[in-house]
Amino acid sequence: MIDHLNVLNVDLLQALPDDGPVTMLNLMRFRERSRDGNGSGWDAYLRYSALSIKLIKAQGGTIVWTGEAQAVALGVPEAHRWDYVALVRYPSRASFIAMMTSSDYARANVERENACTDHAIVAVRETYTKLAKP
Template sequence: MAVNMLNIDGLERLDQDSPVVMLNLMRFNARSRDGDGSGWDAYLRYSAITVPMIKARGGTLLWTGKAKAIALGPHQGNGWDFVALVYYPSVAAFLDMMTSEAYEREADPHRVNGCAEHVIIATSEAYGKFKVD
């Protein structure tokens, strides 16, 4: 995520050692900004690079899926294409990945080319059936 969009101040106020699940909401461009396929194609290139980066930091993809319809709430501005839940063992691990030179150089250009909009929300568990070990 271009460092200028990353909410470093907000993330640094969180407990750096606490596990975090990042809720990713994505809306794709019809065509990748670099002209190489669709926005989805660019996102697949992004994922191929970032999943090993996530795993190298002890994280994992918990769940991904297509966003189908707004079930409750405002429809305007909430037309997402894809959702992902990504576990990191700590907020610090997420920040380490997102601010790494490798992420900026190798992964983020594909995300920027593919996504018309990408929102990531840091969450902490209140209840869950997933057990991450």
Template sequence: MPLAVNMLNIEGLERLDPNAPVVMLNLMRFHARSRDGNGSGWDAYLRYSAITVPMIRARGGTLLWTGEAKAVALGPHQGNQWDFVALVTYPTVAAFLDMMTSEAYETQADPHRRNACAEHVIIATSEAYSKFKTK
């Protein structure tokens, strides 16, 4: 089974409404050096983003917001030293799964993600409140 698919919580995602919109909270910690030796972890992440953003858009999704994680403001510091945060909306959970399980993601994008990230957590969220209209 491909690595990205193997890491997906398919069971958890299948408990969600496949036709409901979803915002994915991405938490990333980068390697100092890309695992392939081609620049920094950040450089590898930029290569990953250049490939995945068109994949997200092709499925009706949008990159809503990205930013540097600066400091833990509340909660345990241990294990929460993230470098970067991204919010990505997808029109449906099924659209997210379609991208993550696609051959193009596995062969073109995921190698850059693995080279970039020492750790990458994606949390599926549903909207409770937003001052931004996502769809």
């Protein structure tokens, strides 16, 4: 069985042009209880966030936006139920891959696994924004 929480598509990312910043759209669904029994899935995610923000910043990245997902406005709710959304911008795809494949991230990732029943990350190339450039 494939561990869908840890399928990092490095080959797919490396096949894309890496000529500028990339924003990673994170879609997360939390466990009611942390997989290790230490609080809720949200509690485990907060522990993961405290560890991963240092790694994101070390790669020149920044959290652009986060929010609580409230309802599926278009689509099948059971198929697209998310609890939390985050936009994280990295200076390059290579910087994202470097973070995700580091031993420091592997240690932080334990808390992400404790937190999430599902977590999808979509690499997004910006085509329009009203947000100020970093």
